[in-house]
Amino acid sequence: xxxxxxxxxxxxxxxxxxxxxxxxxxxxxxxxxxxxxxxxxxxxxxxxxxxxxxxxxxxxxxxxxxxxxxxxxxxxxxxxxxxxxxxxxxxxxxxxxxxxxxxxxxxxxxxxxxxxxxxxxxxxxxxxxxxxxxxxxxxxxxxxxxxxxxxxxxxxxxxxxxxxxxxxxxxxxxxxxxxxxxxxxxxxxxxxxxxxxxxxxxxxxxxxxxxxxxxxxxxxxxxxxxxxxxxxxxxxxxxxxxxxxxxxxxxxxxxxxxxxxxxxxxxxxxxxxxxxxxxxxxxxxxxxxxxxxxxxxxxxxxxxxxxxxxxxxxxxxxxxxxxxxxxxxxxxxxxxxxxxxxxxxxxxxxxxxxxxxxxxxxxxxxxxxxxxxxxxxxxxxxxxxxxxxxxxxxxxxxxxxxxxxxxxxxxxxxxxxxxxxxxxxxxxxxxxxxxxxxxxxxxxxxxxxxxxxxxxxxxxxxxxxxxxxxxxxxxxxxxxxxxxxxxxxxxxxxxxxxxxxxxxxxxxxxxxxxxxxxxxxxxxxxxxxxxxxxxxxxxxxxxxxxxxxxxxxxxxxxxxxxxxxxxxxxxxxxxxxxxxxxxxxxxxxxxxxxxxxxxxxxxxxxxxxxxxxxxxxxxxxxxxxxxxxxxxxxxxxxxxxxxxxxxxxxxxxxxxxxxxxxxxxxxxxxxxxxxxxxxxxxxxxxxxxxxxxxxxxxxxxxxx
Numbered sequence: 219x220x221x222x223x224x225x226x227x228x229x230x231x232x233x234x235x236x237x238x239x240x241x242x243x244x245x246x247x248x249x250x251x252x253x254x255x256x257x258x259x260x261x262x263x264x265x266x267x268x269x270x271x272x273x274x275x276x277x278x279x280x281x282x283x284x285x286x287x288x289x290x291x292x293x294x295x296x297x298x299x300x301x302x303x304x305x306x307x308x309x310x311x312x313x314x315x316x317x318x319x320x321x322x323x324x325x326x327x328x329x330x331x332x333x334x335x336x337x338x339x340x341x342x343x344x345x346x347x348x349x350x351x352x353x354x355x356x357x358x359x360x361x362x363x364x365x366x367x368x369x370x371x372x373x374x375x376x377x378x379x380x381x382x383x384x385x386x387x388x389x390x391x392x393x394x395x396x397x398x399x400x401x402x403x404x405x406x407x408x409x410x411x412x413x414x415x416x417x418x419x420x421x422x423x424x425x426x427x428x429x430x431x432x433x434x435x436x437x438x439x440x441x442x443x444x445x446x447x448x449x450x451x452x453x454x455x456x457x458x459x460x461x462x463x464x465x466x467x468x469x470x471x472x473x474x475x476x477x478x479x480x481x482x483x484x485x486x487x488x489x490x491x492x493x494x495x496x497x498x499x500x501x502x503x504x505x506x507x508x509x510x511x512x513x514x515x516x517x518x519x520x521x522x523x524x525x526x527x528x529x530x531x532x533x534x535x536x537x538x539x540x541x542x543x544x545x546x547x548x549x550x551x552x553x554x555x556x557x558x559x560x561x562x563x564x565x566x567x568x569x570x571x572x573x574x575x576x577x578x579x580x581x582x583x584x585x586x587x588x589x590x591x592x593x594x595x596x597x598x599x600x601x602x603x604x605x606x607x608x609x610x611x612x613x614x615x616x617x618x619x620x621x622x623x624x625x626x627x628x629x630x631x632x633x634x635x636x637x638x639x640x641x642x643x644x645x646x647x648x649x650x651x652x653x654x655x656x657x658x659x660x661x662x663x664x665x666x667x668x669x670x671x672x673x674x675x676x677x678x679x680x681x682x683x684x685x686x687x688x689x690x691x692x693x694x695x696x697x698x699x700x701x702x703x704x705x706x707x708x709x710x711x712x713x714x715x716x717x718x719x720x721x722x723x724x725x726x727x728x729x730x731x732x733x734x735x736x737x738x739x740x741x742x743x744x745x746x747x748x749x750x751x752x753x754x755x756x757x758x759x760x761x762x763x764x765x766x767x768x769x770x771x772x773x774x775x776x777x778x779x780x781x782x783x784x785x786x787x788x789x790x791x792x793x794x795x796x797x798x799x800x801x802x803x804x805x806x807x808x809x810x811x812x813x814x815x816x817x818x819x820x821x822x823x824x825x826x827x828x829x830x831x832x833x834x835x836x837x838x839x840x841x842x843x844x845x846x847x848x849x850x851x852x853x854x855x856x857x858x859x860x861x862x863x864x865x866x867x868x869x870x871x872x873x874x875x876x877x878x879x880x881x882x883x884x885x886x887x888x889x890x891x892x893x894x895x896x897x898x899x900x901x902x903x904x905x906x907x908x909x910x911x912x913x914x915x916x917x918x919x920x921x922x
Contacts, residue, residue, distance in 0.1 A: 227488050228376065232369035234495030238362030238655060241502050245354040246326055252348050255336035258677045262440075263332035266669060269444035269798040270328050273411060273805075274321055274452060280806050281403045284813075285313055288399070292911070300727075300914035304389040308371060309911075312396025312463070315367045319459045320404050320452035323356030323662060327451045331443070331669035335679065338670060338686040343510050345686055346522070346663075349670065350508050353663030354656075356455050361498055361655045364463045367393065368491070383483050387471040391719060394464045395907035401453075401460035402816055402900045406760055407809035408453030409893030411801045412445025413764045416888050418771030418797065424881050427779060427786070428873065432672035435785055437778040437792035438771055439676065441801050443669050449892055450665040450698065454658075457900055461705045461712070462654050464903050466490050468715040469644040475722055476637035485545045486641065489553070490648045492545075496537045497530070501655030504530035508660075517578060519693045523660045530653040535561050538649070550629050553645060556622035560646030560711070563618035564657075564704050567611050571703040574607040575855035577692065577863035581606075585860040585883070586869055589876040596883045600860070604853025604890075608845050611703065615710050615844070622646040622711075637718075644715035647708045654704075661701030664694020692862045702851045702896050706844060709899035713840040716906035717833065723913035724829040741827045741922055745834025748823055749905075752835070753843040756812055756901055757850070757894040763808035764889040770800050816901045820909040824916030832909050832916055840902050847898040854891025857883040 254260050292306035330352030338345030371390055375381040381389070419438035423429050432439055473486025504526040510518055535558055542554040574581050581603045588599040626642025627635040651657075667690035674683045736742060774797055784790040824832045861880035863869075870876040909916070 227484070227491060228369045228372040231365045231491045231495055232373070234498045235362045235365035235369060237502065238358045238365065238498045242355045242358040242362060245351045245358070248351045249326055249330045249333060249348060249355070252333040253336045254332050255339075256677060259332040259335060259673055262673050262676050263328065265440050265794060266331065266443045266447065267328040269440060270324055270447040270452075273444065273448050273798075273802045274324065276802060276806060277403070277407050277448075278317060280810075281313075281317070281400065284399070284403070285310060285396070295912075295915065300918075301911065302385070302389060304375070305392045305911060308389055308393035309396040311367060311371070312393030313400040314396075315363045316397040316400035316456045316459045317404065319360045319363045320455035322359045323455040324447050324452040326352050326355040327662070327666050327669075328447050330666045332673050334666055334670035335673045335677070335683060335687060338674070338683050338690075339679065342686045342689065345667070345670070345690060346508070346510055346519070349663040349666040349690060350505075350659060352666045353659040353661065354505055356451060356662035357655045357658035358498075358501070360455055360459045360658055361462060361494070361501070364459055364466070365491075365494060365498070367463065368466060383487065384474045384478065387467070387474040387487060390467040391471045391907070392911055394460070394467050395904070395911050397460040397463050398900055398904035398907050399813070399817065401456040402813045402897060402904055403809055404456035405449075405453040405897045405900055406763075406812050406893065407805045408445070408449035409760065409889070409897060410763050410767055410805035410808050412442075412449030413888045413893050414767030414771050414804060415441035415445040415797065415801050417764070417768035417885050418775050420881055420885050422772055422775040422779070425878055426776075430675065430872070432675040434676040435788060435792065437775050437794060438797045439672065440794040441771070441797040443672050444798055445801065446665040446668050451662055454662065454701070454896070457896060458654060458658050458701070458705055460900060460903065461708050462651050464716075464907070465644065465647040465651050465708055465712045466494060468712050468719060469641065469648050471719050472637070472641045472644050472715050476641045477631065480631045482546070482631065489541060489545055490645065492541050493534070493538055493557070493648055493652050496541070497534050497652035498655055500530045500533040500537070501653050503533070504653070504656045505659060519689060520572070520576070523693070523697060526656050527653065527660060530656045531561055531565060534652050538652075546629075552625040552628040553642060555625040556642035556645045557649040559618040559621040559625075560649030561652070563614050563646065563707060564650035566614045567703040567707045570607065570610045570614070571852060571855070574603060574852045575859055577859040577866075582856045582859045583863060585856055586863045586876075586880065589860070589864065589869060589879040589883075593879040593882045596860070596879045597886060600853050600857045600883055600887065603856050604849045607852040608848045611707065611848050612845065615707055618646055619643055619711065619714070640715060640718045643711055647711035647715070650704060650708045650711070657701060657704055660697045664691065664698045667691045667694050688862070688865075692859060698855070702891070702899075703848070705896065706847045706851065706899045709847075709903055710840060710844045713836070713902050713906055716903065716910065717836045717840070720836065720906060720909045720913060721833065723910055724917050727914045727917035728829075735830065735833060739830060741831040742834035745823060745827055745831035746838040748819070748831075749835035749838025749840070750842040752815070752819055752839045752905070753846045753898050753901065756815055756898065757846065759812040759815065760894045760897060761889050763805075763812065764893055767801060767804035767808060770804060771797055774800055812897070816904045817908055820905045821912055821915075824909065824912065825919060826921050828920035828922050829913075829916055831922070836906055836909060839905055843898045843902040847895050850890040850895030850898070854887035854889075854895060857887030858891070860884075
């Protein structure tokens, strides 16, 4: 029975992908069957939907050009025997599914915003259920399409081309480069759009004009709501698709290599795929635990989401033990410990993120309190909180890495302990992301709640509706930060596995020649410096892009307030389309250079410094990028919730000087948490993926 199931492994993962996609479809039906509300609510939602769809279509047209050029380059390398012919096509499918996951999630999110606002008129719980159902579409579409992509390639290479297990897993790694490339374009482009609109709307509307957030008189308000969807939904979907798929294919590739001589290669590939399948089932069940009561506090709402995620994590942990026992036997308990290390690391990183970004805890409350002495002290406090928040995640990931490495090395198998240990580290990353379906659902619902609040205000709904949507939105900021923490934590572990995979590729193309990694080797040392600098250069480019795009929006909003007569009195309508168009053009223009840095850096480093220099660069980028990503994501989340804590009536409340200081802090934090920070975790995996794909070129053509 076991042999039959393992020989048809791709059918198991394919079945799990269908379950995930069917559940996403059922949640879509729930969302679309909900009441849309008044004609005014429908009109505003249509504005947002049209703007988001138009931007994504323009973005994808731009990205298609890049994919076409890369396809030709990869085909040329395949013709020169530097790659197999599977790679160019795997690259295209990786990018296609990554982009599709984001587009589907965005399409439902833009249809759920008015429905969430309407449901919130009845009760907080109904608003939560509609928003969470929309988030579930995003979460389960990502895992469903991810498993579908892996299953189809596995089946194709096994059934049609009869490739060996090592060649199958090696080819599967390469479509991760397509997914990473698409994710980076989506995250950067969407991040620039959303933060340019957000900065323009906040600085001119709330600070200068003194009107409420999401006031229909603000010309940038629709662009701001569009940005929530193209950045925080479509961009995030492509991002976490890449994280999910990347961790699994890296683990499969390492397992096939590490267990090759022992005859356990198929089982080592089966374990991460079966874990993902199990994670889908328990995530579906866990989603039904998410509900709350009217008048729930932030802690009550957080507890409602935790019930679902905790059930899924615990059930997956228990069943993973059965999988390891069934596949390998009880003596391979070290692999199970590695899985548990990853699961616990994910939970603990989520708790750390929650502690540093939620307004129910002291760090964020202290940031809000620092507004009493002005904007400067609030900004200093936020920066300090973000820096402090990096320590515990580093310790957690470091501990999980060591535990996974050494416990996996205890497995009674005739193979290099270092290879088994690296497989264990990668397995820990799979454990962290195994319940991504529900984890991402709790993350993706936040932008829906945020848009619902905007629609409630613009449509003139009763104040209690906005209070309910604000409660959901504030929680969404915390869960979004937690989701980014998961992605960043898994990126660090997955990057180690990808670096090991790159080393194996180098050895293959060098004909088995020994590769000595010495920190005193100038090539490795210079590579480390280049890699450490890369996240800073990338962040500088993305922050600069947001700044330039935001300036154009600020100028336009000021112009409309100045030139459109009766706008401030509510007698005239602003030109919403102009701000949406400005954000679209700016983001599409500005997203190219940061993305190209991530793709060209490893190739350029390899052509000059060789394989050793690239290994150094990958290590430097992983360490520096991990810390930088956590710092930026948590600083931005803390500033945002400090603002919401003041808006709830603390330290002067809305309209006070404290509130204006908090708005400025939140504005600075916006590109931190929604553009640069979450893009860095994609960057550190993309450079590894590019290095693996171009390993043949790097091994044979270099100056040093």
